[in-house]
Structures are given as structure tokens and as C-alpha cells.
Amino acid sequence: MNDIFTNLYNKVLGFFRKVEAPEENSKDIACNRLRVVLMQDRTNLTPELLERMRSELVELLSKYLEMDKDALELNLEQDGEQMALALSIPVIRAKDEEEIEAAIKAEKEVKEEESSQDEIKDNEDKEDSEEEEVQESDSEDDCSEDNTEDTKDPIDEELEQNEEQESDFTGKDVKQKRK
Amino acid sequence: MSGRVIVITSGKGGVGKTTTNANIGTALAKKGKKVVMIDTDLGLRNLDLLLGLENRIVYTIVDVVEERCKLKQALVKDKKNPNLCLLAAAQTRDKTAVTEEQLKEICEKLQKDFDFILVDCPAGIEQGFQNAVAGASEAIVVTTPEMSAIRDADRIIGLLEAKEEIKQYHLLLNRVRPNLIKSNDMMSVDEVVDILSAELIGIIPEDTGIITSTNKGEPIVNDEKSLAGQAYMNVASRILGEDVPFLNLEEDTSIMGKMKKFFSSLVGKEQK
Numbered sequence: 001m002n003d004i005f006t007n008l009y010n011k012v013l014g015f016f017r018k019v020e021a022p023e024e025n026s027k028d029i030a031c032n033r034l035r036v037v038l039m040q041d042r043t044n045l046t047p048e049l050l051e052r053m054r055s056e057l058v059e060l061l062s063k064y065l066e067m068d069k070d071a072l073e074l075n076l077e078q079d080g081e082q083m084a085l086a087l088s089i090p091v092i093r094a095k096d097e098e099e100i101e102a103a104i105k106a107e108k109e110v111k112e113e114e115s116s117q118d119e120i121k122d123n124e125d126k127e128d129s130e131e132e133e134v135q136e137s138d139s140e141d142d143c144s145e146d147n148t149e150d151t152k153d154p155i156d157e158e159l160e161q162n163e164e165q166e167s168d169f170t171g172k173d174v175k176q177k178r179k
Numbered sequence: 180m181s182g183r184v185i186v187i188t189s190g191k192g193g194v195g196k197t198t199t200n201a202n203i204g205t206a207l208a209k210k211g212k213k214v215v216m217i218d219t220d221l222g223l224r225n226l227d228l229l230l231g232l233e234n235r236i237v238y239t240i241v242d243v244v245e246e247r248c249k250l251k252q253a254l255v256k257d258k259k260n261p262n263l264c265l266l267a268a269a270q271t272r273d274k275t276a277v278t279e280e281q282l283k284e285i286c287e288k289l290q291k292d293f294d295f296i297l298v299d300c301p302a303g304i305e306q307g308f309q310n311a312v313a314g315a316s317e318a319i320v321v322t323t324p325e326m327s328a329i330r331d332a333d334r335i336i337g338l339l340e341a342k343e344e345i346k347q348y349h350l351l352l353n354r355v356r357p358n359l360i361k362s363n364d365m366m367s368v369d370e371v372v373d374i375l376s377a378e379l380i381g382i383i384p385e386d387t388g389i390i391t392s393t394n395k396g397e398p399i400v401n402d403e404k405s406l407a408g409q410a411y412m413n414v415a416s417r418i419l420g421e422d423v424p425f426l427n428l429e430e431d432t433s434i435m436g437k438m439k440k441f442f443s444s445l446v447g448k449e450q451k
């Protein structure tokens with residue numbers, strides 16, 4: 001129930017944002033571009049590392065979803081004081097429970113800790129339909145635990161960057177916010 | 180006496196490091212402090228020009244480290260202001276002619292005789308920057324409200340934070356154009372400060388007077404009527420710990436009024 005409201009809220013917000021977008025002035029463009037570029041500068045994440053992160057995420061998520069891998073977008077964004085990792089993936093089809101369980105089982109045999117490293121948050125939406133990409137990078141929800149049972153119909157995933165993920169990437173430290 | 184060593188740096192070139200150095204130094208000297216400026220931009224020296232001292236340089240910092248002269252001999256005193264000295268950079272050498280240790284040593288020696296040692300840093304983040312920062316315990320990061328300058332300033336701030344010797348650093352926002360900020364074509368002071376999350380020490384408006392003052396070799400702080408001169412004076416006061424409000428270029432009606440007056444006077448002249 002709550003999720004429906006947040007979803008609606010985000011869509012309404014997104015709508016207004018789209019309406020306002022054409023009026024964006026050069027100063028705001030500069031601010032936004034700078035925020036993104038500084039984020040990248042500060043993290044030490046090279047394009048190669050980002051690409052690796054992307055492919056690893058695709059691998060992880062394809063256990064649960066059938067998606068358009070080439071259209072996956074991965075961006076670092078400033079979310080108030082915090083740095084957020086926004087992931088946007090066009091979902092073709094959510095896999096059913098059996099498929100997911102099979103995938104998990106297969107993976108557990110290979111290595112056990114993989115799934116605990118990423119926190120996944122799902123938004124509710126329509127079932128088994130081909131969906132277009134929806135920008136929802138500003139969802140305010142906090143990440144929940146890895147909830148593998150109800151990964152039925154997510155469209156967008158937003159992954160908060162946490163230390164565990166970070167350690168995947170050669171342990172380079174991220175300066176999130178300076179004093 | 181143990182003077183404060185402040186490095187003035189920016190990363191990007193052309194944002195007004197040297198102008199800032201000349202003006203803050205002159206302003207501090209006008210306030211009765213003993214000030215020495217060190218130009219560490221070896222091979223590309225300019226601080227002497229901005230101060231109008233280019234014809235009086237005999238020895239440079241390279242002569243000092245290579246022991247061709249004593250440190251005191253190399254200091255060029257400003258004629259108008261005896262509190263102000265310059266240790267010039269060599270024009271014929273490159274950045275490797277002076278090492279970090281040598282600069283540190285010079286700063287330590289000068290600390291005994293001066294209240295302030297202002298180190299003018301070359302652009303870039305290479306050895307020249309490392310040298311200039313070596314002896315300093317404070318830094319002023321000069322930037323302008325432009326993307327490339329801000330990005331470079333961010334990089335510099337990151338490097339300064341990694342240095343233990345740098346106890347504090349402040350941001351100086353140069354070449355601010357209130358009318359462009361008003362029309363949303365330039366980032367506002369608050370936005371720049373927010374993006375860089377650094378403490379502000381000065382806002383300097385773009386001022387054509389800077390060009391004429393450079394032509395004359397006389398820092399703009401000597402012109403009490405100029406807005407940029409006042410802004411630099413305020414920076415000096417803040418360095419001395421005084422609580423001076425920032426010139427609010429965006430809303431302050433008195434300044435906008437002044438500018439309007441200025442423009443209307445221009446129009447008036449044309450009509451005549």
C-alpha cells in the first residue's frame with residue numbers, strides 16, 4: 001500500500017520535473033554537470049571499474065529478471081548529503097519463482113556470499129509486461145534487505161552504495177562528503 | 180614572532196591567484212602587518228609585475244637556494260609600503276630548481292621576521308604545487324564560478340586535505356558577476372560553496388579596474404573606491420580574524436544601487 005503511494009508520488013514528481021525541464025537555465029545545467037563529474041572525480045572510480053560494476057550487477061540481477069542488458073544505465077548521483085548509485089534497467093520479464101530458485105541454487109553451489117553483498121530494492125508495478133525505462137533515481141526509500149521472495153515485477157532498481165559493494169572494487173575509498 | 184604561512188593556489192590557471200596574492204598581501208601590509216610574498220612560479224613569474232617591482236629585482240629565490248646571496252638580500256621592498264616585501268621567482272629556470280625542503284626552510288626563516296608569508300603557487304598539481312604547499316600551514320583556494328575552475332579547485336581541495344601540514348583552507352570566489360547570477364547564467368556564490376563544501380573567505384566581483392591596476396603595477400586595494408579593492412580589503416580583515424560581512428552582490432541594494440548609479444552616469448555622459 002505504502003509502496004503504491006510512493007510510486008505515485010514519484011511519478012507525479014517526475015511529471016512536473018519533465019514539464020519544468022525545458023526551462024532549465026545554463027547555470028543549473030552547469031551545477032548538475034559539475035555534481036556528476038565531481039562525484040566521479042572524488043570516487044576514483046574509473047570508467048573501467050564502472051563498467052565492471054555494471055557487468056557484475058547485470059550478472060547478479062539477471063538471476064531475478066530478464067532485462068535489456070544493453071540499455072542498463074548506471075549513474076552516481078548526489079542525493080542530498082549522500083551519494084547514491086542510481087541504476088535504471090528496462091525489464092523485459094520478471095522470472096518466476098522456480099527460475100529464481102534454480103538460479104540461486106546453482107549459484108549457492110558456486111559461492112555463497114555473493115547475494116549478501118548487494119542490497120536490492122524493488123518497486124511494485126505491472127506484471128510480465130514489456131516495460132519502458134522509467135527514471136526513478138530519486139526514490140526516497142531506504143534500501144531494504146535482500147528480499148528475494150517478492151522480486152516479481154520490479155522495473156527499476158536503486159542500489160544504495162554501501163561499503164560492501166565498495167569492497168568489491170579493489171577497495172578504493174570513496175570520499176562522500178568533506179568536512 | 181612566528182608568521183603565518185598561507186599558500187594561494189587554484190589548480191586552474193588564469194583564475195586570479197597572483198592578483199589575489201598581490202592584493203591580499205598589500206591589504207595586510209596596509210593594515211600594518213609585515214608581509215612577504217614568495218613567487219614560486221619559476222619560469223613564469225608575474226607577481227613582480229602586479230606589484231610594479233619588476234625593475235628592482237636583483238636576486239631571486241633560486242639565487243637564495245643556490246647560495247649566491249643571503250635571503251634578506253633577495254627580498255625586494257615595496258617603495259610605497261615598507262611593510263611589504265617580495266621574494267621573486269627566477270624567470271630562467273624551471274620548477275625543479277627549488278625543492279620542497281628548500282622552500283620549507285625559506286618559509287621557516289621568514290616566519291621569524293614577518294607576520295605573513297604569502298606563497299604564490301603555480302597552476303597545476305605537479306611538483307610546482309607540491310613545492311609551494313610544502314612550507315605552508317594554511318591555504319586559500321581561488322576559484323571562479325565556472326565549471327573548469329570549480330572542478331580544479333575540488334581537486335586541489337582534495338590534495339590539500341591529504342596534507343597534514345595544511346591546518347586550514349578557505350575558498351575565495353573570484354570574478355563574480357552579479358548580473359549574470361541574476362539572469363541565472365552564472366552559478367551563485369552559495370551554489371559554488373555548496374558544491375565544494377568549503378568555507379568561504381572572500382567574494383571578489385569582476386572589476387575592469389583589475390586590468391588598469393595591473394597595467395599600472397598597482398594592486399587594486401590601493402583604490403579604495405573600487406568594489407574589488409574593498410572585497411580584497413575584507414578578505415585581509417577576515418584573515419586577521421575580524422568578522423566582516425560578505426558583500427552581498429546578489430541582493431544588496433546599496434551595491435546594486437551603486438552599480439545602477441555607475442551605469443546611469445555612463446548613459447548620462449553619452450547623452451552629453
